[in-house]
Amino acid sequence: MADKPSESDREPRQRILDAAVRLFAQKGFAAVGVREIAAEAGVNISMISYYFDGKVGILRAIMETFFEGYLKILDVPDADTKSAEACAFEIMDSLVRYVRENTELALVTYNELPLEVPEIAELKVDWIKRMIKHASWILTRFGLDPADGIRIGMIGPTLFSLVIMHFRIRSIQRLVFGFSFDDAYYEEFTRIAATFFLDGIHGLVARDQPERKPE
Amino acid sequence: MADKPSESDREPRQRILDAAVRLFAQKGFAAVGVREIAAEAGVNISMISYYFDGKVGILRAIMETFFEGYLKILDVPDADTKSAEACAFEIMDSLVRYVRENTELALVTYNELPLEVPEIAELKVDWIKRMIKHASWILTRFGLDPADGIRIGMIGPTLFSLVIMHFRIRSIQRLVFGFSFDDAYYEEFTRIAATFFLDGIHGLVARDQPERKPE
Amino acid sequence: MADKPSESDREPRQRILDAAVRLFAQKGFAAVGVREIAAEAGVNISMISYYFDGKVGILRAIMETFFEGYLKILDVPDADTKSAEACAFEIMDSLVRYVRENTELALVTYNELPLEVPEIAELKVDWIKRMIKHASWILTRFGLDPADGIRIGMIGPTLFSLVIMHFRIRSIQRLVFGFSFDDAYYEEFTRIAATFFLDGIHGLVARDQPERKPE
Amino acid sequence: MADKPSESDREPRQRILDAAVRLFAQKGFAAVGVREIAAEAGVNISMISYYFDGKVGILRAIMETFFEGYLKILDVPDADTKSAEACAFEIMDSLVRYVRENTELALVTYNELPLEVPEIAELKVDWIKRMIKHASWILTRFGLDPADGIRIGMIGPTLFSLVIMHFRIRSIQRLVFGFSFDDAYYEEFTRIAATFFLDGIHGLVARDQPERKPE
DNA sequence: AATGAATGAGTTTTCATTCAT
DNA sequence: AATGAATGAAAACTCATTCAT
Numbered sequence: 031m032a033d034k035p036s037e038s039d040r041e042p043r044q045r046i047l048d049a050a051v052r053l054f055a056q057k058g059f060a061a062v063g064v065r066e067i068a069a070e071a072g073v074n075i076s077m078i079s080y081y082f083d084g085k086v087g088i089l090r091a092i093m094e095t096f097f098e099g100y101l102k103i104l105d106v107p108d109a110d111t112k113s114a115e116a117c118a119f120e121i122m123d124s125l126v127r128y129v130r131e132n133t134e135l136a137l138v139t140y141n142e143l144p145l146e147v148p149e150i151a152e153l154k155v156d157w158i159k160r161m162i163k164h165a166s167w168i169l170t171r172f173g174l175d176p177a178d179g180i181r182i183g184m185i186g187p188t189l190f191s192l193v194i195m196h197f198r199i200r201s202i203q204r205l206v207f208g209f210s211f212d213d214a215y216y217e218e219f220t221r222i223a224a225t226f227f228l229d230g231i232h233g234l235v236a237r238d239q240p241e242r243k244p245e
Numbered sequence: 246m247a248d249k250p251s252e253s254d255r256e257p258r259q260r261i262l263d264a265a266v267r268l269f270a271q272k273g274f275a276a277v278g279v280r281e282i283a284a285e286a287g288v289n290i291s292m293i294s295y296y297f298d299g300k301v302g303i304l305r306a307i308m309e310t311f312f313e314g315y316l317k318i319l320d321v322p323d324a325d326t327k328s329a330e331a332c333a334f335e336i337m338d339s340l341v342r343y344v345r346e347n348t349e350l351a352l353v354t355y356n357e358l359p360l361e362v363p364e365i366a367e368l369k370v371d372w373i374k375r376m377i378k379h380a381s382w383i384l385t386r387f388g389l390d391p392a393d394g395i396r397i398g399m400i401g402p403t404l405f406s407l408v409i410m411h412f413r414i415r416s417i418q419r420l421v422f423g424f425s426f427d428d429a430y431y432e433e434f435t436r437i438a439a440t441f442f443l444d445g446i447h448g449l450v451a452r453d454q455p456e457r458k459p460e
Numbered sequence: 461m462a463d464k465p466s467e468s469d470r471e472p473r474q475r476i477l478d479a480a481v482r483l484f485a486q487k488g489f490a491a492v493g494v495r496e497i498a499a500e501a502g503v504n505i506s507m508i509s510y511y512f513d514g515k516v517g518i519l520r521a522i523m524e525t526f527f528e529g530y531l532k533i534l535d536v537p538d539a540d541t542k543s544a545e546a547c548a549f550e551i552m553d554s555l556v557r558y559v560r561e562n563t564e565l566a567l568v569t570y571n572e573l574p575l576e577v578p579e580i581a582e583l584k585v586d587w588i589k590r591m592i593k594h595a596s597w598i599l600t601r602f603g604l605d606p607a608d609g610i611r612i613g614m615i616g617p618t619l620f621s622l623v624i625m626h627f628r629i630r631s632i633q634r635l636v637f638g639f640s641f642d643d644a645y646y647e648e649f650t651r652i653a654a655t656f657f658l659d660g661i662h663g664l665v666a667r668d669q670p671e672r673k674p675e
Numbered sequence: 676m677a678d679k680p681s682e683s684d685r686e687p688r689q690r691i692l693d694a695a696v697r698l699f700a701q702k703g704f705a706a707v708g709v710r711e712i713a714a715e716a717g718v719n720i721s722m723i724s725y726y727f728d729g730k731v732g733i734l735r736a737i738m739e740t741f742f743e744g745y746l747k748i749l750d751v752p753d754a755d756t757k758s759a760e761a762c763a764f765e766i767m768d769s770l771v772r773y774v775r776e777n778t779e780l781a782l783v784t785y786n787e788l789p790l791e792v793p794e795i796a797e798l799k800v801d802w803i804k805r806m807i808k809h810a811s812w813i814l815t816r817f818g819l820d821p822a823d824g825i826r827i828g829m830i831g832p833t834l835f836s837l838v839i840m841h842f843r844i845r846s847i848q849r850l851v852f853g854f855s856f857d858d859a860y861y862e863e864f865t866r867i868a869a870t871f872f873l874d875g876i877h878g879l880v881a882r883d884q885p886e887r888k889p890e
Numbered sequence: 891a892a893t894g895a896a897t898g899a900g901t902t903t904t905c906a907t908t909c910a911t
Numbered sequence: 912a913a914t915g916a917a918t919g920a921a922a923a924c925t926c927a928t929t930c931a932t
Binding site: 494506514515 | 921922923924925926
């Protein structure tokens with residue numbers, strides 16, 4: 031009883047969250063029942079309402095947890111002493127690491143993001159706005175107009191999608207084949223993704239400057 | 246009553262399918278009820294069991310419809326008279342057109358693909374295998390070993406994800422902002438995606454041949 | 461299968477309504493569960509949502525049924541050929557008969573009337589307004605100002621309460637003692653109640669005319 | 676901390692009781708949850724079990740509180756020096772005053788009285804018996820046989836109902852219109868009610884003596 | 891080919907209560 | 912005297928499906 035090293039001795043709230051993330055990633059939010067979550071977490075069903083005020087409360091918590099970590103990634107330390115390219119690479123590196131360490135959290139957020147769940151509609155819009163605000167600095171570094179909401183709004187999701195794409199495929203590959211990926215793979219993956227991302231931004235900037243030149 | 250010009254006079258089966266695709270794309274398969282589908286389609290609830298043998302039957306039909314069209318894209322006419330690059334570009338071009346014309350169908354398939362729905366697990370595996378079989382020719386054209394299931398298994402999903410990624414973001418952008426995309430955009434999008442895709446394959450090939458050279 | 465004479469062969473909707481009225485009268489609306497109603501009615505639980513769109517739907521139906529019958533009582537046939545007193549007596553007579561034949565219906569309506577059930581708040585107000593409109597003619601016959609909402613608003617409930625009071629006490633007396641009441645009793649009851657009611661109205665009229673004279 | 680002047684500093688037990696009376700009167704006993712009571716009273720949920728041994732314990736306490744006060748009313752000081760009519764008027768006067776000062780307490784008791792709440796069934800019977808015992812003296816003063824349980828059993832509830840009827844209507848009138856009542860109104864109300872009550876008793880006595888004369 | 895009433899297992903949520911602190 | 916986390920049963924309701932017509 032001194033400390034709590036065993037799996038099942040973690041805080042109930044966290045156990046629910048973990049179980050839910052696992053199950054949501056596996057079957058999707060709507061397909062998972064609270065009973066299943068409670069059973070998987072080894073807690074009483076009522077605890078879900080108690081801690082999260084209902085099933086959507088868990089999804090809310092999951093998304094908020096993910097978004098919080100995601101926002102931190104965009105805050106590159108000493109960004110003004112580095113080149114835009116270096117910043118972009120650093121962000122990509124952190125992002126890959128983050129998603130690798132929180133794959134299910136990321137997948138659930140990514141999967142549920144476009145789906146209409148009325149109770150979290152506001153939350154999604156709020157976070158997307160916060161991200162745009164946070165991300166705009168790097169885009170201005172690349173010469174994009176910070177007031178150009180549409181183009182700026184494209185970067186974040188693209189960045190996210192680009193990385194998540196791999197982890198999504200990976201989970202299918204794990205399912206169909208039995209493949210696994212090592213550190214070296216992710217080093218290269220980061221490099222390729224960063225390059226693609228930079229190319230994408232450069233393309234956006236170039237295309238933007240002369241209004242959209244005739245082809 | 247001679248022919249069927251009005252929206253609501255289409256075949257009931259098709260009306261159900263259309264309604265389901267729309268709703269599944271909006272809320273996700275598990276979050277949509279048969280009553281909702283029936284109401285949206287303007288048919289009796291029992292018709293869903295009658296035509297599709299239950300709710301999963303609709304998802305099955307949706308995925309099969311999508312996969313069928315997707316397979317056709319991989320069959321480039323007169324492929325042996327064209328370069329591998331030209332074939333890749335042609336595939337990408339068809340794919341973008343296909344997803345553009347069947348966005349919701351594609352999104353539903355993409356969204357539900359990694360989710361565990363026991364009744365369609367077999368269907369998914371079957372189609373993925375058929376695709377690998379169909380796609381292997383182009384990969385051999387690029388110098389990949391057709392027996393290398395893992396690498397070949399990566400191409401299809403990557404290709405798919407790359408394209409779908411845009412349409413997914415697009416639906417969010419439509420929601421949050423009011424952005425829309427024109428033909429010119431998709432021309433360029435196809436070119437960029439094809440380039441990225443080719444680069445990816447070239448990378449895979451290069452990395453593979455000499456086992457993995459020291460950096 | 462020709463006709464349906466047996467108790468349990470009535471229409472499910474009616475069986476639910478009957479069971480609910482009985483149970484609501486016994487324990488109060490909030491204390492009765494849908495499972496209990498369904499069991500008592502011998503129908504599947506889902507039928508309650510199916511026919512009444514939820515538990516409050518039953519209460520709504522009960523109250524509407526009662527109110528409808530109550531309204532009819534206020535429409536005295538050939539009222540203009542009778543004295544106000546005769547009309548009042550006729551109303552009282554019908555009312556006693558009505559409540560005697562629909563005791564539980566009346567008791568449930570009476571019991572739940574002052575309780576806050578948000579979903580039926582509007583319904584209650586609507587019916588009360590309709591009653592005031594319907595009842596105003598008799599009050600004008602007695603010399604009351606039909607625009608005097610407050611005083612007119614008192615008559616209906618008083619009339620109702622006066623009669624219901626007896627049936628409420630009766631149910632307790634049945635519970636505590638084993639007393640029962642016969643036709644002769646109700647004849648006299650009607651006469652007394654009518655007298656009291658007329659005295660009440662006369663009192664209201666007298667008190668009203670000279671504004672409220674100093675005592 | 677010396678004395679307790681503020682609203683929220685009253686004894687927790689009393690705060691619970693007050694909150695419960697208010698809520699029970701508003702929504703009915705069964706429709707109110709302990710959490711709601713605890714929140715309204717500003718105490719911890721467990722305090723309800725602690726002080727009242729559960730939700731029904733509160734209802735028990737409420738009813739007992741009301742019944743106690745009600746019993747006192749029946750004990751007219753120096754009753755034998757006054758006429759039966761004077762005693763009846765004094766009782767009615769005290770009763771109106773009592774209900775006016777404890778309206779919600781009275782309404783809750785009145786509302787829940789005919790409802791089946793197994794845990795308080797005994798309590799209700801006990802108090803009704805005590806009341807009959809206490810009230811019988813006045814009835815004998817009017818010439819009724821104290822052994823005639825049925826007739827004696829009618830007086831108390833009638834008396835109570837007669838008064839409560841007004842307060843019940845009043846709460847609806849407050850809801851629907853915005854009417855309020857002053858001291859003068861209650862003076863007159865008391866006189867009318869007492870008259871009605873006396874008439875009722877006289878009627879009972881007269882009807883009783885010659886067994887029930889043929890009409 | 892099509893209906894809609896009916897089913898029963900399923901859903902999430904809330905209940906009053908208890909227990910360790 | 913008081914807390915609030917935790918419980919398990921029960922709440923109302925919805926589900927996909929079936930069946931008689």
